[in-house]
Amino acid sequence: MDKVSPAQAAATLEEFWSQRTIGEANGNLFKVAKGIGSTNWHAHDDQDETFLILRGHLTIQLRSGNIELDQGDLFVIPRGVEHCPKADDEVHFMLVGPQVTSNAAGGKPEWSYSAQTPADNVD
């Protein structure tokens, strides 16, 4: 692969809470996404989900309390753990995991879908 800047890739996204794959290694995908508002509460029973904040602030709501993430912070949500990311302002982040999870089961809110979204962002 060529080198890639996750921050620059995230800045080109048109749809919130949709993941674009920018790399792959050892069975894991490197994906970028942007968020605002929140997803629905959900869990991934088949994979851990790693967040790395590229720009802005993201709150990861867990049933056990909130995790506040700023630019540069890394956080792993273990498989099976219910979570609901939310952001008052636009936030950009990288995700690492074996599959794209920006689908309905992955908590993607219905309003995030848009006609501008490249087909390869829709899972």
Add this chain to the structure above:
Amino acid sequence: MDKVSPAQAAATLEEFWSQRTIGEANGNLFKVAKGIGSTNWHAHDDQDETFLILRGHLTIQLRSGNIELDQGDLFVIPRGVEHCPKADDEVHFMLVGPQVTSNAAGGKPEWSYSAQTPADNVD
């Protein structure tokens, strides 16, 4: 796990070309390291190695040519591909892969060992 800042974790490292594990997900480790000078030429036959630059500039020498990485750049070295990272000035980076690779087989130069290094950094 708690949230962690890879950049802050890398800034506390005492030894060059030694990896400290800061997280784990889906069988992959998130590791930080710092470099200056270069490692020895080497390849990992069992794993891809992903670099994310946290601070500074890193040249990944490949037999096919050099890859120049700046802060924020992501680059995957596929398994089996010979490489030799080098840096004129101190560089900090995050690595993602299933094992710690900062051992002799991973190209670690002999001079990088130091008595100040925590035991859990030596593979």
